[in-house]
Amino acid sequence: MTQERTGAGAAFAPHDHQRCQxxxxxxxxxxxxxxxxxxxxxxxxxxxxxxxxxxAMGAYEVLERLAAEGYGSQPPVAYRALEFLVQHGLAHRLxxxxxxxxCLHPECEHAPAFLICRVCSKLAEVPAGYLQxxxxxxxxxxxxxxxxxxxEAVGLxxxxxxxxxx
Amino acid sequence: MTQERTGAGAAFAPHDHQRCQxxxxxxxxxxxxxxxxxxxxxxxxxxxxxxxxxxAMGAYEVLERLAAEGYGSQPPVAYRALEFLVQHGLAHRLxxxxxxxxCLHPECEHAPAFLICRVCSKLAEVPAGYLQxxxxxxxxxxxxxxxxxxxEAVGLxxxxxxxxxx
DNA sequence: TAATCAATGTAATAAAATAACAAGTCAACC
DNA sequence: GGTTGACTTGTTATTTTATTACATTGATTA
Ligand SMILES: [Zn+2]
Ligand SMILES: [Zn+2]
Ligand SMILES: [Zn+2]
Ligand SMILES: [Zn+2]
Numbered sequence: 001m002t003q004e005r006t007g008a009g010a011a012f013a014p015h016d017h018q019r020c021q022x023x024x025x026x027x028x029x030x031x032x033x034x035x036x037x038x039x040x041x042x043x044x045x046x047x048x049x050x051x052x053x054x055x056a057m058g059a060y061e062v063l064e065r066l067a068a069e070g071y072g073s074q075p076p077v078a079y080r081a082l083e084f085l086v087q088h089g090l091a092h093r094l095x096x097x098x099x100x101x102x103c104l105h106p107e108c109e110h111a112p113a114f115l116i117c118r119v120c121s122k123l124a125e126v127p128a129g130y131l132q133x134x135x136x137x138x139x140x141x142x143x144x145x146x147x148x149x150x151x152e153a154v155g156l157x158x159x160x161x162x163x164x165x166x
Numbered sequence: 167m168t169q170e171r172t173g174a175g176a177a178f179a180p181h182d183h184q185r186c187q188x189x190x191x192x193x194x195x196x197x198x199x200x201x202x203x204x205x206x207x208x209x210x211x212x213x214x215x216x217x218x219x220x221x222a223m224g225a226y227e228v229l230e231r232l233a234a235e236g237y238g239s240q241p242p243v244a245y246r247a248l249e250f251l252v253q254h255g256l257a258h259r260l261x262x263x264x265x266x267x268x269c270l271h272p273e274c275e276h277a278p279a280f281l282i283c284r285v286c287s288k289l290a291e292v293p294a295g296y297l298q299x300x301x302x303x304x305x306x307x308x309x310x311x312x313x314x315x316x317x318e319a320v321g322l323x324x325x326x327x328x329x330x331x332x
Numbered sequence: 333t334a335a336t337c338a339a340t341g342t343a344a345t346a347a348a349a350t351a352a353c354a355a356g357t358c359a360a361c362c
Numbered sequence: 363g364g365t366t367g368a369c370t371t372g373t374t375a376t377t378t379t380a381t382t383a384c385a386t387t388g389a390t391t392a
Binding site (some may be wrong): 074077 | 369370371372373374379
């Protein structure tokens with residue numbers, strides 16, 4: 001259980017991604033075992049696919065990969081595995097992209113905000129608990145109770161900015 | 167140009183919606199005239215439809231209405247009008263709903279956050295400039311530059327909470 | 333007027349998501 | 363071991379959302 005709690009740029013910056021993946025998988029196994037939820041082969045493989053890179057994958061992209069490996073070839077196969085992962089906090093849905101990404105902080109509590117690079121498509125997950133709190137207060141004043149919050153920022157990562165992408 | 171700059175709950179609370187609509191339309195006309203952009207009949211009618219209520223409308227819902235009134239009946243008709251309104255800051259796209267809503271603060275600068283009631287589907291648009299700033303700083307530290315920010319909160323409005331909706 | 337560009341319209345298709353149902357797997361219980 | 367019942371996987375079919383490509387109309391301007 002390595003503690004490489006780095007900043008938002010972690011995903012964009014070069015890092016030991018092997019470990020990144022391995023850690024996430026291990027945490028997933030533990031968390032699911034604790035909840036008595038089953039990390040079946042399709043589900044596990046789906047999580048592995050999402051963990052391959054710090055990018056979001058569309059459901060059909062996931063499906064294609066799964067089908068090629070002998071799993072079912074119809075949309076529900078992918079959608080169900082993805083939904084399972086989301087339900088258990090192991091993946092997130094990116095509303096702006098119609099896509100899914102592995103959660104990079106599965107151990108801590110969840111109020112994620114995403115930084116999405118419009119050039120390289122990589123994304124970083126940054127803690128947004130305080131954002132939720134602040135917006136929550138403001139809403140509370142108006143009688144609105146926040147249950148779930150989506151925060152997605154599209155922009156340019158350091159690497160792509162340097163590479164001179166417009 | 168009435169100044170009823172009320173809080174986030176404005177949309178949820180009872181108010182003079184006639185004026186709400188009229189003001190928004192007037193602002194739209196002025197802003198577009200200033201930019202030499204044309205508020206053609208379809209576009210104008212689309213904006214009126216969005217302004218009917220403080221709810222988001224799907225593109226096909228808009229299309230159905232437009233078609234019934236003699237406008238084109240194919241998807242691009244609605245999508246183009248909606249995109250035009252979004253481009254000019256007169257409407258917003260709700261990512262979580264695959265839908266569009268009229269902008270309620272078309273006069274001020276834009277970094278909107280939305281509060282969406284999961285029961286009555288009404289939505290409020292609250293200023294989120296400070297959220298953008300805060301997240302922007304955090305991202306900047308990691309070399310990421312935010313260009314566009316989506317903030318959408320799903321929850322329960324005061325009315326629906328009182329009405330005892332689970 | 334002719335050329336040009338924006339706006340509208342249609343048909344066709346793509347992309348994303350869900351509904352409905354059949355069959356298989358697995359653990360708990362008898 | 364066999365049976366029940368919940369969960370999981372699979373398929374077919376359909377729905378919902380969005381875009382591409384192209385023809386036509388309408389305004390603008392040289
Ligand atoms: Zn990594
Ligand atoms: Zn990038
Ligand atoms: Zn109103
Ligand atoms: Zn409500």
